[in-house]
Structures are given as C-alpha cells and as structure tokens.
Amino acid sequence: MQHGKYRFIVGFLVVPLALYAIFVIWPFVQSIYYSFTDWTGLSPDFKMVGFDNYSRMLDDDIFWKSLQHSVLLVLLLPLVTLGLALFFAFMLNVGGRRRKNATVAGVRGSSFYKIAYFFPQVLSIVIVALLFQFAFNPTSGMLNSTLKAVGLKSLQPDWLGDPNLALYCVMVVLIWSTVGFFVVLFSAGMASIPKDFYEAALLDGADRITTFFRITLPLLWDTVQSGWVYMGILALGVEAFTAVQVMTVGPGGPDYSTTILPLYVYQTAFRDAQAGYATTIGVGLLIVTMLFAGIVMRLGRRERLEF
Amino acid sequence: MGSTSAHKNEGLGRRDVIKRSAALGLIAVPTMSFLTSCASGDSGSDDKVEKGTKSAKNPLGVNETAPLEVVIFNGGFGEQYAIDAEKKYNEAFPKAPKVKHAATEKIQSTLQPRFNGGTPPDLIDNSGAEQMDMGVLVGKKQLLDLTPLMDAPSVDDPAKKVRDTLRPGVLEMGQFDGDPVWIMYYAYTVYGVWYSQTALEKLDATYPETWDDMLALCKKAKSKGIAGWTYPGKYPYYLPFSLYPFIGKIGGREVLDKIDNLEPNAWKDPAVKAAFEAYYELFQKGYILKGTPGLTHIQSQTEWTKGKALFIPNGSWVENEAAPTTPDDFKMMVGAPSSLDSSDKLPFGTIWASGGEPFIVPAKSKNPEGAMEQLRIMLSEESSKNFTQSVKSLSAFNGGTDGLELSTAMQSGVDVLKKAGDNVVNPRMQDWYVKLQKEQIGIAGIGEMMAGRATPAETIKKIQAFADAAAKDQSIKHYKHQ
Numbered sequence: 001m002q003h004g005k006y007r008f009i010v011g012f013l014v015v016p017l018a019l020y021a022i023f024v025i026w027p028f029v030q031s032i033y034y035s036f037t038d039w040t041g042l043s044p045d046f047k048m049v050g051f052d053n054y055s056r057m058l059d060d061d062i063f064w065k066s067l068q069h070s071v072l073l074v075l076l077l078p079l080v081t082l083g084l085a086l087f088f089a090f091m092l093n094v095g096g097r098r099r100k101n102a103t104v105a106g107v108r109g110s111s112f113y114k115i116a117y118f119f120p121q122v123l124s125i126v127i128v129a130l131l132f133q134f135a136f137n138p139t140s141g142m143l144n145s146t147l148k149a150v151g152l153k154s155l156q157p158d159w160l161g162d163p164n165l166a167l168y169c170v171m172v173v174l175i176w177s178t179v180g181f182f183v184v185l186f187s188a189g190m191a192s193i194p195k196d197f198y199e200a201a202l203l204d205g206a207d208r209i210t211t212f213f214r215i216t217l218p219l220l221w222d223t224v225q226s227g228w229v230y231m232g233i234l235a236l237g238v239e240a241f242t243a244v245q246v247m248t249v250g251p252g253g254p255d256y257s258t259t260i261l262p263l264y265v266y267q268t269a270f271r272d273a274q275a276g277y278a279t280t281i282g283v284g285l286l287i288v289t290m291l292f293a294g295i296v297m298r299l300g301r302r303e304r305l306e307f
Numbered sequence: 308m309g310s311t312s313a314h315k316n317e318g319l320g321r322r323d324v325i326k327r328s329a330a331l332g333l334i335a336v337p338t339m340s341f342l343t344s345c346a347s348g349d350s351g352s353d354d355k356v357e358k359g360t361k362s363a364k365n366p367l368g369v370n371e372t373a374p375l376e377v378v379i380f381n382g383g384f385g386e387q388y389a390i391d392a393e394k395k396y397n398e399a400f401p402k403a404p405k406v407k408h409a410a411t412e413k414i415q416s417t418l419q420p421r422f423n424g425g426t427p428p429d430l431i432d433n434s435g436a437e438q439m440d441m442g443v444l445v446g447k448k449q450l451l452d453l454t455p456l457m458d459a460p461s462v463d464d465p466a467k468k469v470r471d472t473l474r475p476g477v478l479e480m481g482q483f484d485g486d487p488v489w490i491m492y493y494a495y496t497v498y499g500v501w502y503s504q505t506a507l508e509k510l511d512a513t514y515p516e517t518w519d520d521m522l523a524l525c526k527k528a529k530s531k532g533i534a535g536w537t538y539p540g541k542y543p544y545y546l547p548f549s550l551y552p553f554i555g556k557i558g559g560r561e562v563l564d565k566i567d568n569l570e571p572n573a574w575k576d577p578a579v580k581a582a583f584e585a586y587y588e589l590f591q592k593g594y595i596l597k598g599t600p601g602l603t604h605i606q607s608q609t610e611w612t613k614g615k616a617l618f619i620p621n622g623s624w625v626e627n628e629a630a631p632t633t634p635d636d637f638k639m640m641v642g643a644p645s646s647l648d649s650s651d652k653l654p655f656g657t658i659w660a661s662g663g664e665p666f667i668v669p670a671k672s673k674n675p676e677g678a679m680e681q682l683r684i685m686l687s688e689e690s691s692k693n694f695t696q697s698v699k700s701l702s703a704f705n706g707g708t709d710g711l712e713l714s715t716a717m718q719s720g721v722d723v724l725k726k727a728g729d730n731v732v733n734p735r736m737q738d739w740y741v742k743l744q745k746e747q748i749g750i751a752g753i754g755e756m757m758a759g760r761a762t763p764a765e766t767i768k769k770i771q772a773f774a775d776a777a778a779k780d781q782s783i784k785h786y787k788h789q
Contacts, residue, residue: 038782042439043447044423056782137606138598139615161540161601161758249541253750254600254758270415272742273440274782 028286034279041275053280063281065256066264067288069167073174073240073260074292078231081175082224085182088117090212092183093190094198114187117180125239128177129246136160136169136247160248163257170243170258178234182227189223190216225296232292236285237262261285356674364399366459367676367683371400375677376407378418380434383624384494384664384698386410389432391693392685396677399684406681413437422449427669430678432493434664441490441665441738442784445483451668452487456679462687469686474724476733477662477703483786491682492662493694495701497623497641497720498548499658504638504715506533506614514642516655518585521645525594528617535594537616538757539604544749546586546757547734549620552659553644554582555732559652564788567735569778574771581647583756583763590759600758604628612637624663626716627699639716643723657730658723662703739786740777747773 035053039046057063092110107113120128135142136159144156160166193216201211217224234240241262245251252259252267261281269278356373359365375396379389386408393406409428411417415437421427422439427449433439444450457470457478470478474495481490507513510528515521525535539545555563558578565573573579589595596616599607608629611619619625626639633639643658666685668678684690691707694700699717701708708721724731736744748770756766777783 040440040443040447042419042422042443043449044425045447133603136601138601139596139606139610144598156598158540158598158601158758161598163760249543249600249754250746250750252746253754255751255755255760267742267746270437271440272783273443277782 031279031282031286034276035283037276038274039276039279040273041269041278042273046276049276053277056277057280057284062256062259062264063284066259066261066281067284069259070236070240070261070285070288072167073171073235074232074288077171077174077235077240078228080171081179081231082182082227084175085179085186085227086217086220086224088113088179088183089186089190090216093187094208094211094216114184117183119180120177121181123177125177125242126246129173129243132169132173132176133160133247161254163254166248166254166258170240170247173243173247174234174239178231178239185223185227186220189220193219228296229293232289232296236289236292241266261288354673356677358676363465365680367455367680369400369676369680370403370674372402373674373677374404374407375430375674375681376428377409377430377678377681378414378428378432379408379410380414380432380438380664381410381412382435383627384694384700388690388694388697389685392681392690395684395687395690396681399680400677403677415439422669425671427671429668429672429674430681431667431669432664433490433667438665440741441667442483442786444667445489446784449670450489451670451672451675451678452489453481453491453668453679453682454486454488456491456682457488459679459683462683462689469683472686472705473703474660474662474701474705475729475731476660479789480662480733480735480738481665482789485789489667491666491703492664493666493682493685493703494663494698495660495703496663497658497660497701497723498552498621499641499643499723500549500618500645501611501621501625501639501641501716502618503612503614504640505636506617510617514640515645517646518648522588522592522594524617525589525592529592529594533614534596534616536589536618536620537596537599537602537607537610538620539602539607540598540600540754540758541603542745542749543754543757544737544745545604545620546753547620547736547744547749548622548659549644550582550586550753551734551736552657552732553585553647554578555659555734556644556653556655556657557581557647557651560732563732563734566774567739568787569740569774569785571775571778572771574767574774578652579767580763583753583766585647586753587756587763590757595757600754608632622663623700623716623720626714639714640719641716641723643727653730656723656726656728657732658727659734660724660727660731661733663700735786735788740783742783743773743777747777 036048036050037046038049038052092106092113094106138144138156138158138161141159143159147153147156157165159169197215197219198211201215206214240260244258244260244263245266248258252263262285265278265281265285268281269275356370358368359370359373361368365371377389377393379386389410390408393408396406397403407428409417412435414431414433414435418427418431418439422444433441457468459469461467461469461472463472477492477495478488480492481488483489502514507524510524510531510533512524512527515524521535528535551563554566558576562573562576562578565576566579596607596610602610605628607616607619608621608625609632610616612629612632612634623641626633629639643656646655666682668675668682672678685694686702686704688704688707691702691704692711694702695707695717696711699714701717701720708717713721736748752761752766752770752773755761756763761769778785
C-alpha cells in the first residue's frame, strides 16, 4: 500500500506545512513583491517602480557599510564565541588536574563556573545592552573608572563614542551574553564522549592540547556546527540589532561605524517611511543569510564518527 | 551533565534535524517579514458622522451625539492633561458618549495598521520615538486641513480667532506647502544654552552675552576643574538646539531658510563657517567635558546637574527630564546664543522656539468636527494653564502663565521669549528631513567635528554633500519656506 503511506504522511504534515507557508513563505513572497514598489508604510496606495529600489541600493554607501559590518559580525562573532565556549567547556570538563580514581575531570569549582557562565543567558539582550551602556560610560563608567584606578588616566577611550572601537564594543557585549549558553551546550556534548577514549589517549601519552584537537573537537563537531548556525542567526538578526539600537551613538554611529543591515532596514522603514526600499534591503539581507547558511551546510559535510 | 554514558547514534539523528531546522529558521528570522503584515488593505469606508448645527457655543458644528476617539502619546507629558480636556468636551456635549481615550508610547505600531486599513482614530498626538512621518502623511493626503479650527472663535474671547491666540511660529509649523494647516503643535519648546545660575554665581559670572565672554568664562571654569560645555555625544543632534539659532543670529534668518530649503551651497555661507569655528574652538581649547562623545542625553545631563560642566545645548523638556538628579539650589536657566561679534545680523536674545506634541486629525476620521472642537478646548486659557501647571511646559496658547508659580527654568523660558520678541527663529530641518538632520548633519557631521575628528571646513563640505544628495533624492518629499 504505497499510496496509503504517502497519504498518511501528508495527512500529518498538512497543518504544519500550511502554517509554515502562511507565516514564513508568504511574507517572503510579499517582501519581494513590495521591494518593487514605492510603498511608504503609512498609506495603502503605492505603485510599482520596477528595479529602481535595487539600483538605488547598489549605489547606497550606507547599504554597503551596513553589509560590511553585518558580514564582519557573521564571521567574527561565531568564531570568537564558539572558540571561547569550547575552551571554557574543555577546561570545565576535561582540563582539570588529574585526581585519584578519575581519568579526566574539570578544573576545581567547575560546577560553580557553569552556573556563572550561563547566568547572562537569563537576562534579556536589552537589559544586557543597557547595563553595558553604563559600563562604557566614558566619564563614570566601570571601564574607565578601573583604568583610572590603576593609573592609566591618560588612556580613557570614549568606547562607544569612538568610531574605531564602537563596533567591537558591541561585539564584546554579544559575546559576553551568548558564550555561556554554548559552554553549557558543549559541556553536555563533552559529557557524552566516553571516558575510555581519553584513557586510551592518556595511556599513549597525549597531552591536553592533543586530546582536545584529536578527541574532543572531532566528536563534538556536530554540536559546534549547530552552534555556528545559531550564532549566525544572532549576528544577522534580532540580537545584533537590539545591541546596536540600544547602545550605539545615533544609533548606528558614530559616523555609520556600527550600522548593520537589520538596523538599516528598520530605520528606512520606520524612521524614513520608505517601507518599499526597506524591503529591498531586507531582500539583500535574505541573500546574505542564504549564502551564510549554504556555506555552513557545505563546510559541515564531514565524515561522521560512530561511537 | 555528569553522565558518562554515551548516547550512541540516536543523538546524531536528532541533532541533524535541529541543525536543518535551525538553518531554515536562520533564513526566516532576520528578513523582517513583519514589514509586510498588512499593506494592501482596502481604503476603508467613508462613513463620517453627520455634522451638527453650528451655533455660537458650537462654532464648528459638532454632532452632539457622535462618539470621539483620541490617542495620546504617553511620554514626558503623560496623558492626564488630555484626559482633563476630554472631560471638558463631555461637559460641553453631555449627549455624546464619553470620549474614547487611549494612551501609548508606541504611536506608529498602534496606529499604522489603522491608517493602512482606513479606520484611524479622530485625534492623534503623533509624538515620541515612534512618530509617524508627517511629510509622508501629508503627501499621501492622510491628514485633515485644520483651517476651520484656526478660523473658529477662541473659547476665551469669541471676537478673537483661534489662529490669533497662538504663539509665534506655531501655525506656520503646521503648514507644509501653502495655506492648509495640517498639524496643531500643542506644546511650546524653548531651545538654547542651558545652565545653572548657581554654578555661574560660584564663578562670579553672569550668562555670557558675547562669545569672547563665553570663552573667558570657560577658561575660568577650566582652571577650577570644571568643563565649559557638555552635550549628548551619542545624540549629537542636540548641538543644533543652540548652534542653529547662533547661525541665524550671525547671518540672519535667510541663512537658516536657505539651509531648510536645501539650496545649493547653503552651508557654505560665512555665518555657518563662523558658528562652526566658534564651537570647534570649544573643543580645541579643551572646554568640552572629557568623554562627552560617549554620553547619552541622560548621562550628559547628569554630568551637567552634578556641576561637572557649565553649559548644555538642550530644549525646555530638560527640566522635567533632569529633575531626578537636579539639586534643589541648581536654579536652572536657559540663555540665548551669545553674540559672536558686533556684525551679527540679529541682536542678542535671538532664540529658537517652536511647537512640540504635534496633534493631527486623520483625513479619514469619522468625527473630524469633534476632533477640532477638542483641540479648540485644549487651546483655551484654562486648559493651557492646566497643561503648564501639570507638565511644566509652555503650551501653544500665547499667555496662560499669569498667576501661575513658575520654576526658574520656566520663568527664564518666558523671559527669553519676551526678550526675543520677534527674533524667534524656527529651523525646520528636524521635522522636514529627519534623517538628514539627525543621522547625517547631527551624527556624521557636527558630532564628528565636536569630537575633534573633523575640522569645520571638512564638516561643512560633508554636510553640504548630504544636503545636496537629499535635495536630489526623489524618494523624499521636499519643502520650502513660504
């Protein structure tokens, strides 16, 4: 009964697929349609303008700047966050000094660190961004007060007010707020790696660095790859937008040094009342996102170890 | 997490699923699909309520039984003043149902779908961070011409038209091209250089009426470890609050008008250069509070109320906003821009003052007469006094401060307006070209200059290029001073 089988499957899938089509696919189609109009977002009448929005976008310096910053975020954020998270997770689970009766163990106090690292995850990104805004305050913020206290009074940057530092300040905040989640995720992954592997490696005389690169990382690869995708969502999506919107000069400044694609979409749509052009930039963002997803999926294709 | 048992193969399959769905989600999340929620609604029906009969008590011909819906921006001024005025409406029209009142901080998110659907409320206070773009609303014929209101007799004196009871510039601000009045600005804001009288007294100084005095005072303050100026470095578009009237004072009104009209080389006027160089000197001589480029408006105002800096460019809302950190003996005052030299076109006292809290009546309002009547009530002396007293701001009604006990800040606002007389300038850049004013002139231009990262000459060139681009851009609506 081959026919029956498919009918059975379709019967189960029709509701979720319909929901997906209505709430995901259809808005996409609409977005692409509106990107060819001069819709303001404030009134129901608009007309088709062909490729005007697209040619305007290609000539738009701010679009290219935003794109550049978004690409930088998508490259740097996952790399740094996942790198740090892997390091911390390794130290918490495997990196400790060898104790009696245990082949591998975390550093002392690792269960406390796990909670401490995870803590930022329970705070909403808006709160985190606001808190860091105080820390970055050049006159009385935590950072410059610390610099002053240790005698570096001459070295007191304007942080978010300095175009060379502002984007990195935003990145630090995003890394701080997400690294804990991945520490916990990777810890869970590491806990499921059989200890015999580590024992065998130790018997062969492998040190910690070798164990990490030869055993931990390969066996954790799938988790790392999911993490990469999640971080990509974050860097192109709402978290990065929120951090920039809440913290930076303007927002997006100083002098366009922190503007990113989602922010530019938002400003164009809701401040400049050019929803048509904003959807065009949104389509640009869609292309970037699809490229990123494609690259991640391709790079991720690896031989899978069975254990 | 401490478990050592391996989960074998089942985990891999599940991870695979999560990975793929995450990738799908990745495509979906950031594309702002919410933008498209409901653009193409129908244009709505045109079922307005029937007009009532005009009379001396009801000059606009309000339908006495029709409902009225008001949406208020719930920001610095709150909503109570509007509720009070709505009560007056119901007293005047006892047969009408209680005015439907709503207050929100999110004007655009709340009302945009209703505009698109053709069923907007009758009266809107279109203010705050989510203000709907007025230029677009006017351009798309979404607003009602308020001329009947302006020509109606005022509540207090039937011999006087409403238009003659307003403060200077308020009516003109509501016009975009030609005679129709699209917006009724209800609050009245005084912009300028804000300072603490007490802080000046401690330095044995009075407010500097010339720029040389300003520099001398800043020098004196610096020797005592106090900075001359601070400003919201994160929102450098506060600087024009004192810089634009300074330009207008040096070069006359025409310079500001040319800038607003986006005329070629408007920014290359010598008055602009002189004003920019004067402000840049503040940076060069180290009279700006260190770290200012990284401060928000609240943070810079706090440094100012703590006495770390003498002057801050701001608007009259600063009194309310800075109240939590202002010491009791602060004596907050506002000053007009100092004179650069004797060749200035306008006298000392020239100030920027303009309307705030823009009220609009949508073209598709069901009860437009009721909405205009509500505005007429708000523009009575009684309502205006109530507004001034409860929210500490002047209103568009010219007068309405007699017999009220005013704070030093408000009293100085009234005084500078009196001193200015007709020399009130009203640059329109910030309501005509929001992006140009805030992001381009403010942040990328003046902000960079005051942080010392660009010279006045470079800044003028940069701003002129932005203005030229805006003048050429067909996707934005252009306006001219009448």
